[in-house]
Amino acid sequence: MKTKTKHYLSKNVENLKPSGIRKFFDLAANMEGVISLGVGEPDFVTSWTVREAAILSLEQGYTSYTANAGLAELREEITKYMEIGFGVKYDWREEVIVTVGASQAIDLALRAIIDPGDEVIVVEPSFVSYVPLVQLAGGVAVTVETKPENGFKLQASELKEAITPKTKAVLLCSPNNPTGTLLTKEDLEGLTDVIKENDLLVISDEIYAELAYDDQHVSVAALEEMRERTILVNGFSKGFAMTGWRLGFLCAPAEISKAMLKIHQYSMMCAPTPAQFGALEALVNGMGDVAEMKRSYHLRRNYFVTSLNELGLSCHTPGGAFYAFPSIEATGLSSEQFAEQLLLEQKVAVVPGNVFGKGGEGHIRCSYATSMEQLQEAVKRIKKFVEKKI
Template sequence: MKMQKNSFISRSVHNLKPSGIRKFFDLAANMEGVISLGVGEPDFVTSWTVREAAILSLEQGYTSYTANAGLIELRESISSYMSNRYDVQYNPKEEIIVTVGASQALDIALRAIVDPGDEVIVVEPSFVSYVPLVQLAGGVAVTVETKPENGFKLLPEELEAAITPKTKAILLCSPNNPTGTVLGKADLQALAKVVREHDLVVLSDEIYSELSYDEQHVSIASLEGMKERTIVINGFSKGFAMTGWRLGFLCAPADITNAMLKIHQYTMMCASTPAQYAALEALENGMDDLQEMKRSYRHRRYYFVDSLNEAGLECKTPGGAFYAFPSIKSTGLTSEEFAEKLLLEEKVAVVPGNVFGKGGEGHIRCSYASSMEQLQEAIKRIKRFTHNN
């Protein structure tokens, strides 16, 4: 009997939409002379001492599995890091898991807490993987659109309005991808009050925590009554320029960590051993390089945001990450039309805001993690494009 097309594919996967970011990456990959402002990764090379630590681990023959949860030395270093930087204490033996990037951390966190039909509130604009990962875990993603006039910050009354008897968790990201919005302590305290009242779990994506420019990053887990209901997701990709190493980590109460570790054991065994030794070096001796990189991003941020406004694209200064999220409404084009025309006419690749949720329509995401030379050329082309359109 002849099988029907897609009969071997699960319904949940078949119904997933492909990443909207990939469409523009694929277009740009087939064009010469393109300046890409779409890639969400540092343009810095991983620090030499970090690379050297990985090389040394290989030379010394450290090529076996580590403990499922990761090297205990690395977990101890992560514990000290979270305590010293963000004032929240975790037991390295029971409350920390080293993962294959923050993406895997988010995946196993959702699968550990979500039962079929549970609702997870996703704050939009949001990173493109959030809603699909909730769906793959069997949950229902309930999106809440934040507003530009509020700086794309989720307000407590907006959170309250989205909660139903089926709500299990809320997924927050600060500093935010794609908007660069930072939730300060007062913002988090207001949201935490609602979370506690409704007995929710918080999945806090803090992968950009080291790239908060105007104020010290605050982890919601550090607030009173929040550690016991928060899963902190972080990693080395953004702050330490280690995207290709695929090293992340989770911090959570032991009962939740034990549940996540079950999934991690069966699906991943452990993170790469050389990468773990590299991450250990990054935490122990990589802070000076991190601060230098952060200073460079801050300089680029001011230049790029000012230049976008000069080009007629209204853009607020982002508080963190390395993205600008300008409005393109003045052009009369949709986000996708703007991004496609800019790519075809001026060979500048950006990401249309609508791929991050309905609240992103009318905006584009531009990464200013490119070199100043590329940013300057990109601005020249964007100004020409807005003048002609």
């Protein structure tokens, strides 16, 4: 007799929805000739010098744990990177933690600050893990939908309206996944005025900081009186083309960092040692490669966004990351219908906007982190599809 095991599951976990992105990846994986605009990772291979540094660390026998917070020399280099690149000073000894990707960093940040019932404001459309991670930490995710007419930028009035006595923090992402929206210094100052007035924390996901195009990326922590109320999340996956290395980092005031480090010690011990040596090399000698990748994404963005608008799929110009988030409302299809039919009829994989929250409905996310040749072919196929629907 087969034992029933469902009743053993945590209700919190059982109620979580699986990632909506995976459905379309799984469909595409079983089809030949698919052009994928769905994967949120660079199409570049990690720089050779970075790979070589990791290999050398193995050859030299660095196969033990590092300090829980990460290699001292890597944390020190991270503080230089943050100060020179973004104007924020941190103490590498007490305020920096090297994590297993930016996703673990966000998980640590939420678990360190949330008590049961605390509310965290999540700006939507948002990356698919934010709301579930708030829920897993015992918190309540309060979502605020941004509007296409505002370039998907959260307005101070919208933030103010969402705040209650239970609000603990605001989770921001700039440049944004999935919209590509980049918040300028002026945009952020309007929000931080509200945040300071209400004594809130900010968890700032800045994993796409290196991929800002028309305006410079501004870190929330660099703004007046915000360093002490910001948990800054960043990493090496996107800008340094190191997704599979699973290496991120946290920067936060010492008291908050100590709390996050306790969780990290018990749940993860430390980030992988070879990956840390690779990341150290990336920061010391890899910025030229980052700049070259950024130039390539910039060119692809300009081509792809222009093409989408010419096809009648209205698309704002993303200020960063490598995503376009066009409206598909002109076709009369829902975002899921559009994505599924486009895949089956033209073999182009995109992600339906509704998986990023209600505010994403009527849109699709397209990653332009693929070759120009693939983008050009994708545009031809999307054109054929759209012409039949409009």
